[in-house]
Amino acid sequence: MSNDQEARWLDAWYGGKRWVFWLLPLEGLFRVISFVRRAFIRRFRQKKLPVPVIVVGNLSVGGTGKTPVIIALVNHLQTRGFKVGVVSRGYGSRAPEYPYVVTAASSAEQAGDEPLSIWRATGCAVCIDANRVAAARTLVQSGCTVLLSDDGLQHYRLGRDIEIAVLDAARGMGNGHCLPVGPLREAQARLQEVDFVVANQTQLDGEVAVAPGAYHMRLQPRHWFRVKNLERLALDAVPSGSRVHAVAGIGNPQRFFDTLARLNLAPQPHIYPDHHAFTAANFSFNTRLPVVMTSKDAVKCQSFAKPDWLALEVEAVIDKKFWPALDAALSALSGSQQVTAKGSNL
Known part of the structure; x- marks a missing residue:
C-alpha cells in the first residue's frame, strides 16, 4: 500500500469520512469470519506451554507503542530473575531458517526491524516465526521461564496466561468499526476480556480515559x-x-x-x-x-x-501501579503452573 493510499484509509477511519460505510457488508463478513476462526482455534488448535505466556497487542491497525512496552516488560521481568524470551512473527524478515533466534550477527533483513530492536535494547532471547507456537517452544527449550508474544493478541494458536492491550489514547478507536470500515481488528468489547489495558498518552498534554481501569503510559x-x-x-x-x-x-x-x-x-x-x-x-x-x-x-x-x-x-514509562498488578497476576499463576523466577517445576 502506498503512502497516499494508507493516508486515505487512516483519514477515513480517524477523520470521520462517510464513504467507508459503503463497506459495512464487508465488515459484517469480517466479524463473522473472525468470530468463527477465534472460536475454532481456541477450542481445537490452541497450544498451552509449561511457562507463563504474556501477549502484548492491540485492537487497531497501526502503531500504538507496543515495542517500547515489550522492552519495558522484558527489563522488569529480568530484574525479577526471570529468563525472558520474546516471540515475534518477524514481519518482513528473511531468515535462513525458521524458527530463527536473533543473535549479534543478525541483520534487520534476516530478523525484521522490531525483533532486532528488542534484542539490541534488552539482550533477551528473541525468536521469530510465523508459527508462533514453534518459536515459543524453541525459547522454552532454550531455558526461558516466561515468554512475551509481540503483537500476539489475535494469534490464538499460542495459548496465553496474561493479555495486555496497548491503545493509542490520541487516536482512540477511530470510528469504532472493524476492518475495512474502521481500524479495529476485533470489536471494542474485546477489551473487556484482556487482563490489562495500557493507554499510550504520549501525544496528549493531559491524560484521557480510553477504557475502564486503563494504565497510563508515555514514551x-x-x-x-x-x-x-x-x-x-x-x-x-x-x-x-x-x-x-x-x-x-x-x-x-x-x-x-x-x-x-x-x-x-x-x-x-x-x-x-x-x-x-x-x-x-x-x-x-x-x-x-x-x-x-x-x-x-x-x-x-x-x-x-x-x-x-x-x-x-x-x-515506555508506565503507571507505577501497573507493575505490582502484573507481578500479582504472575504470582497468581503459581497455583496451577508453579511459576518461579528460577523456573523450577516448569
Whole structure:
C-alpha cells in the first residue's frame, strides 16, 4: 500500500469520512469470519506451554507503542530473575531458517526491524516465526521461564496466561468499526476480556480515559545513538532549535515528529510505510540538515548510514501501579503452573 493510499484509509477511519460505510457488508463478513476462526482455534488448535505466556497487542491497525512496552516488560521481568524470551512473527524478515533466534550477527533483513530492536535494547532471547507456537517452544527449550508474544493478541494458536492491550489514547478507536470500515481488528468489547489495558498518552498534554481501569503510559526520550556504530549520545547532542530531516517508517510517524518538537527541534518529515525497507536512495535530500530517525528504523539503515545520522531511543514509562498488578497476576499463576523466577517445576 502506498503512502497516499494508507493516508486515505487512516483519514477515513480517524477523520470521520462517510464513504467507508459503503463497506459495512464487508465488515459484517469480517466479524463473522473472525468470530468463527477465534472460536475454532481456541477450542481445537490452541497450544498451552509449561511457562507463563504474556501477549502484548492491540485492537487497531497501526502503531500504538507496543515495542517500547515489550522492552519495558522484558527489563522488569529480568530484574525479577526471570529468563525472558520474546516471540515475534518477524514481519518482513528473511531468515535462513525458521524458527530463527536473533543473535549479534543478525541483520534487520534476516530478523525484521522490531525483533532486532528488542534484542539490541534488552539482550533477551528473541525468536521469530510465523508459527508462533514453534518459536515459543524453541525459547522454552532454550531455558526461558516466561515468554512475551509481540503483537500476539489475535494469534490464538499460542495459548496465553496474561493479555495486555496497548491503545493509542490520541487516536482512540477511530470510528469504532472493524476492518475495512474502521481500524479495529476485533470489536471494542474485546477489551473487556484482556487482563490489562495500557493507554499510550504520549501525544496528549493531559491524560484521557480510553477504557475502564486503563494504565497510563508515555514514551519518553532516553538518548540519541549513532546509527552507524550505536554510540550513545546525550539528548542535547542535537542543539535545541535545530532543523532536522526526520525519517519515520513506523505505524504512527506523527508521534515521532511530535516527540522531536517537544525536544525543541524542527522536523522536516519524511514518511514511509511501516516496516519500510530503507535504501540509501531514501536519504537523497535537497537540503543539508541533520538526519534523525527512530530506533526501529535505524536497524535497517546501519549498513549504509553516514557517521552523523542519529536515532532516538525512547522508553515506555508506565503507571507505577501497573507493575505490582502484573507481578500479582504472575504470582497468581503459581497455583496451577508453579511459576518461579528460577523456573523450577516448569
